[in-house]
Amino acid sequence: GESVGLHLPTLSVQEGDNSIINCAYSNSASDYFIWYKQESGKGPQFIIDIRSNMDKRQGQRVTVLLNKTVKHLSLQIAATQPGDSAVYFCAETTGGKLIFGQGTELSVKP
Amino acid sequence: ETGVTQSPTHLIKTRGQQVTLRCSSQSGHNTVSWYQQALGQGPQFIFQYYREEENGRGNFPPRFSGLQFPNYSSELNVNALELDDSALYLCASSLDRGRYEQYFGPGTRLTVT
Numbered sequence: 001g002e003s004v005g006l007h008l009p010t011l012s013v014q015e016g017d018n019s020i021i022n023c024a025y026s027n028s029a030s031d032y033f034i035w036y037k038q039e040s041g042k043g044p045q046f047i048i049d050i051r052s053n054m055d056k057r058q059g060q061r062v063t064v065l066l067n068k069t070v071k072h073l074s075l076q077i078a079a080t081q082p083g084d085s086a087v088y089f090c091a092e093t094t095g096g097k098l099i100f101g102q103g104t105e106l107s108v109k110p
Numbered sequence: 111e112t113g114v115t116q117s118p119t120h121l122i123k124t125r126g127q128q129v130t131l132r133c134s135s136q137s138g139h140n141t142v143s144w145y146q147q148a149l150g151q152g153p154q155f156i157f158q159y160y161r162e163e164e165n166g167r168g169n170f171p172p173r174f175s176g177l178q179f180p181n182y183s184s185e186l187n188v189n190a191l192e193l194d195d196s197a198l199y200l201c202a203s204s205l206d207r208g209r210y211e212q213y214f215g216p217g218t219r220l221t222v223t
Contacts, residue, residue, distance in 0.1 A: 042216055103152050
């Protein structure tokens with residue numbers, strides 16, 4: 001069946017370092033892949049997306065890479081800050097329905 | 111702020127009871143999706159409403175039902191509550207059906223005892 005999963009449940013980094021969060025997906029037919037950030041007590045917040053026909057997309061301090069050959073998605077956060085501490089979810093979508101993975105908790109140490 | 115609001119914030123119910131959760135979509139959005147998020151898990155799609163009609167449903171039993179009103183606000187109803195229904199229920203609105211850009215509310219934390 002369809003699934004989106006994450007390799008690591010937790011990630012701890014030093015402030016200022018770069019963070020890389022990984023995700024594996026199984027549905028080759030998904031149109032878009034999206035990264036969400038969820039802080040405690042809040043709903044998921046959109047970070048960045050990438051269309052299935054792209055390999056890389058950059059935003060402010062974030063980059064998403066898509067490797068369709070191995071069905072792998074990653075989120076890179078440059079110069080990680082304490083405010084980046086949250087749970088990060090990848091999600092895939094076809095026709096407006098989002099399928100989320102389990103999530104990776106990012107902890108930034110000052 | 112996303113503009114999506116949900117009520118109540120927290121709710122405690124007893125097994126077997128019924129519950130209604132409410133969501134107001136962001137201005138201009140005609141599509142509302144509901145998700146269930148168990149502790150430590152990613153959100154799971156329950157169903158989506160577009161212009162007052164159900165537009166897709168996830169793997170949830172019929173005791174999970176919904177409504178969307180002419181102003182595009184929405185309700186999620188759960189009958190015969192079970193302990194496993196304890197979760198954060200998230201509402202997300204989007205500009206139109208098929209649009210993947212969904213804006214989430216803060217959620218309603220439901221505890222079933």
